[in-house]
Structures are given as C-alpha cells and as structure tokens.
Amino acid sequence: MGILDLTAVQLGKAIKEKKYTALEAMEAVLEQIDKTEEDLNCYVTIDKEAALEAAKKAQEKIDAGELTGPLAGVPVAIKDNMCTKGMKTTCSSKILGNFIPQFSSEAVIKLEEAGAVIIGKTNMDEFAMGSTTETSAFGATKNPRNPEYVPGGSSGGSAAAVAADECFFALGSDTGGSIRQPASYCGVVGMKPTYGTVSRYGLIAYGSSLDQIGPLAKDVTDCATVLEVIASHDCKDSTSVKREDTDFTSALVKDVAGMKVGIPRDYFTDGLDTEVKQAILDAAKKLEEAGAIVEEFDLSLVDYAIPTYYTIAAAEASSNLERFDGVKYGYRAKEYDGLHNMYKKSRSEGFGPEVKRRIMLGSFVLSSGYYDAYYLKALKVKAMIKKAFDEAFSKYDLILGPVAPTTAPKLDSSLSDPIKMYLSDIYTISVNLAGLPGISLPCAKASNGLPIGVQMIGNVFEEKKLIRAAYTLEQILGDLELGGVRA
Amino acid sequence: MANVIDDETIDYVGILAELELSDEEKEQAKGDMSRMLDYIDKLNELDTTGIEPMSHAFAVSNVMREDLVTNGDGSEATLANAPEKTDDTFIVPKTTIS
Numbered sequence: 103m104g105i106l107d108l109t110a111v112q113l114g115k116a117i118k119e120k121k122y123t124a125l126e127a128m129e130a131v132l133e134q135i136d137k138t139e140e141d142l143n144c145y146v147t148i149d150k151e152a153a154l155e156a157a158k159k160a161q162e163k164i165d166a167g168e169l170t171g172p173l174a175g176v177p178v179a180i181k182d183n184m185c186t187k188g189m190k191t192t193c194s195s196k197i198l199g200n201f202i203p204q205f206s207s208e209a210v211i212k213l214e215e216a217g218a219v220i221i222g223k224t225n226m227d228e229f230a231m232g233s234t235t236e237t238s239a240f241g242a243t244k245n246p247r248n249p250e251y252v253p254g255g256s257s258g259g260s261a262a263a264v265a266a267d268e269c270f271f272a273l274g275s276d277t278g279g280s281i282r283q284p285a286s287y288c289g290v291v292g293m294k295p296t297y298g299t300v301s302r303y304g305l306i307a308y309g310s311s312l313d314q315i316g317p318l319a320k321d322v323t324d325c326a327t328v329l330e331v332i333a334s335h336d337c338k339d340s341t342s343v344k345r346e347d348t349d350f351t352s353a354l355v356k357d358v359a360g361m362k363v364g365i366p367r368d369y370f371t372d373g374l375d376t377e378v379k380q381a382i383l384d385a386a387k388k389l390e391e392a393g394a395i396v397e398e399f400d401l402s403l404v405d406y407a408i409p410t411y412y413t414i415a416a417a418e419a420s421s422n423l424e425r426f427d428g429v430k431y432g433y434r435a436k437e438y439d440g441l442h443n444m445y446k447k448s449r450s451e452g453f454g455p456e457v458k459r460r461i462m463l464g465s466f467v468l469s470s471g472y473y474d475a476y477y478l479k480a481l482k483v484k485a486m487i488k489k490a491f492d493e494a495f496s497k498y499d500l501i502l503g504p505v506a507p508t509t510a511p512k513l514d515s516s517l518s519d520p521i522k523m524y525l526s527d528i529y530t531i532s533v534n535l536a537g538l539p540g541i542s543l544p545c546a547k548a549s550n551g552l553p554i555g556v557q558m559i560g561n562v563f564e565e566k567k568l569i570r571a572a573y574t575l576e577q578i579l580g581d582l583e584l585g586g587v588r589a
Numbered sequence: 590m591a592n593v594i595d596d597e598t599i600d601y602v603g604i605l606a607e608l609e610l611s612d613e614e615k616e617q618a619k620g621d622m623s624r625m626l627d628y629i630d631k632l633n634e635l636d637t638t639g640i641e642p643m644s645h646a647f648a649v650s651n652v653m654r655e656d657l658v659t660n661g662d663g664s665e666a667t668l669a670n671a672p673e674k675t676d677d678t679f680i681v682p683k684t685t686i687s
Contacts, residue, residue: 431670481642537646
C-alpha cells in the first residue's frame, strides 16, 4: 500500500508516527497530478512551490509539537469559489480570471490552523451554476472513473481530485447538490452540513440562503473529521449558527439498531434508472439487516422542488452577482462608452451563458409586476417543502434515497437542454431549500463501470445520525473496487 | 407556451441585469426564459393561500454589534485587484459632463 492509498486521517496518523512527512505527502500528490491532471483538469490553479513550502512549514510545526490534530500535514484541494489569500480565486469565470484575494475564507483558515496544506484550487461550474463542471471558463473536468464522462458539478474538480488521488480530501460548496452529486458520480463521500454550520465568509456567493461549504473525501471518517475542523460559529457570517455539538467524529460508530429510516416512494418514479434504483434499495436492505427499521413513505411535493429552487437561486444570484462590475476587481472590457456601458460590456464579456441565463431569470422574477407571482410564490412553496420534511422527521431518523437519477452522463451531452440538466438535481435540491444536512456515499458500481451513490438526509443539526448510518453502511459494503485512472 | 417573452421584456431584463446582449443572444434568451417560466408555472398548481413566505429554512435573527473598527487601513489591499487605479482611488469612466 502506497502513501496515496491512505485516507486523510490515516495519512495524518502516519505523519504523526513519523512514517511519512508532510513534504513527502505533498510530493506524492504533486507527482500524481503530473501523471493525471493533463487528462482530467481537476484544478484551475496549482502553485507547486507554495504547496511544497507550506508542507515544509507544517512539518516543522508538527515536529515542534505545535500541530497535533488529525489533519496536520495532509494536502487538501479547495474549490475555486473560496477565497485563498494570495492565491488566484476565479470561480471558474473569466470575470474573476485574475482575482487574487487579500484574505482567506473562514473554512480555509480553519483548515490551515489545523495544519492541512493547500495544493491548489479546483475547477467548478462557473459561479457554481451547473451540474457537470462543463460551464467552467477553463475547460471541463473529466471523471477519473472514466474520462469520457462528466464528474458532476458544480464541485466536479474537488470530487474528481479526490477520486484521482490528486489530493487527500477537498472542500466543495453545495447550493442544490453541488457536493453530493459529484461525489456520487465520482465515487467519493461528500457531505453538506446543516445550513449555518460552516461559515460562508469568503465563499463567493451564489444563492446565499442555500450555499453551504462541506467536505469531499475518501471515506465517512475523513468527512466527519474535516467537518469537525471547519464547523465554527463566525461573527463575520450573520447566518452562522452557534453549535455545541460539532464533535462529529464521535458518531463514527457501526450501529444502526433501532434507527428509523424512511424511503420516499416519490423518489422512485419513472425518471430513476433501474440499476440506480436497485442499488439504493439494496443499500436500504443492508441497513435493515443491520437492525434499522426501514419503511416507505410519501414525502410529497418532490416535483415542485426544482422550479422553487431555480426561482430562488436565480433571484439571489442576480443580486449577488451585481458586484461584478469591472470597477473594484476582476475583468473590465477594453472598449466602452461611459460608465454604464462599461458595466454592461464587462459583465457581458466576463460571464458565460449559464450565468447570464440565471442572472436574467433572477432579475425577471424579482422585477416589479412579477415579484409576487414568481419569487414570493416560490418562497411559499419552500415553506410547504420544509413542512413536508418536518413531518417526515417526526417519524424517521433519516431519509434514504438516490443522489441522482442516473450515473454520470457523457461529456458534451448536458448543456444543450438546461431544463433536462436541472432535472438531474431532483433528489438533492430540496435538502438545500429546507436547510438540512445530507451525505452522499458510494454504494455500488453500475454495469457501465461508473459509481452509484446513495443519499441520506437528516433533520437540521442531526449530522451525527447521518454519519453513524453512513459509517455503518460503508463498513458493511467494504471495498467497492470502483477503479479509475490510478487503479 | 404560456409565457411569451417579447423583445421589450428582454430589453428591460437586460437593463435590470446590466447585460448587453447581441441579437443572437436575445433570441436565445427569449426562448430559454419562456421555457423556464413555463416550467416554473408548475408552482401555480399548488394552493399557497395563507402560507407565509419562508426566506430562511429556520429562524434567524439580526446580528447586532457595536460599530467598532477592528481592521486597520486596508486601502492598499482593497485597490490591489482594481483594473484601473491611482495610488488611492479606483478609476472609472467620467460620469459628469464638463
């Protein structure tokens, strides 16, 4: 077993036991990047010298006994919508193509304080708008399990980097499934915590009421460990929640006896691939055999989640992205006639088609005369969706279902029909609307060789139930032999 | 198609969104937005009478603090990424008529 086969937590332990150094870990990752990055395009920015220098410094602090945590010396990849001081942060957009933040996002600071070492910034759908990482201004990322397929999105670069061993773990962000869906397509574990658990300070906003940062990792143990490090109450994010229960690793227990698991009947309809369906039902069966009480139920309102989400997310995006005007940072058009024309030209040349589509939709649904009919209506349906989940969680400890209707689609097959692409978010999106935690865990390998992920959804602040159930299932399933570019 | 977005609406949205669209982009946007609004109209199947709009999924309250300066002079850092600047200001196109 080589160093790249270790999980983040195993590597942290090996560094502590002096079997490896932080520098050796970084060198191994960079060597792997040299081999596979040209084909996969997981990263937008890699600063090798800075990464090696930071690894050396981390090792010095480990040797001095200043860094003792589980992630000390472990190389990490950061999604390119989180600000990193002194390192380019582009959101995979031309409009931020040359932006070098003067500060780091709070989640990144938490990781650095814990001794994790940043490799670089991962590719994503432009401004996190997309489900395939194909809307990136810097080229698509490819799925390491089979490079003819997309890695999912929008945190596709992070998921692919984990699956290809181009990092030991990564941070992503999830607005409508952007951690869980790529984790599923790439066969890694991804978790979106309860809204407010991880500070959004320094996360370039898409849909502020929905955005949440979370880990993408090789296993559930790594996920829980990373989440424990990055969860914090932060006065710089006014929606940050003060929690006393962020000792998530305490839930890494193989025990689901008596746990009540609800399976929404309305997630298993026509649109769901039969092989995916079977894999999810098999996973449920495994939990049942381990002592969980599994029941089917009607969640209701499932078909209304996507139109609700796209109305709210587009509205918030149109407002959040107003700041990109070519004045303070980012791209400015070369030719223009006056101030307003400078704004317009900079934005029109700087944003890609999917971003423009959502900004226009958002501007429309917020405009006078349409606000009540579209935006306010969506907020009311959101309240109904939240209530449906409240009712479900009065009966069940967690909800289990698919992450996406199919395995990863082929490259170049999604962007021509936006609504069809949006439909692939049907099982993940309502989790963001209701502020709930969700985890995506590989549960099978499909006949096409691609991974299938199972999703578990918990009530707000009940990550520990998810972690316990996911850890138990992972232990039962064992090695799924997902294969890929390095296998 | 129930929602037909006309040229006037697209021009209006372009003003709100601060986007300058080519004729080709406008045609594309008209189709895209009509289809999306038709899809969003599905929400009208639901009776939402008496339901309070929910902006946040659980109760959040205003976070108040004293108005104290906690960071130092950040003007250099603030200007570092400006496309055009002087030593202490952003440069924008002239907005007054002389």
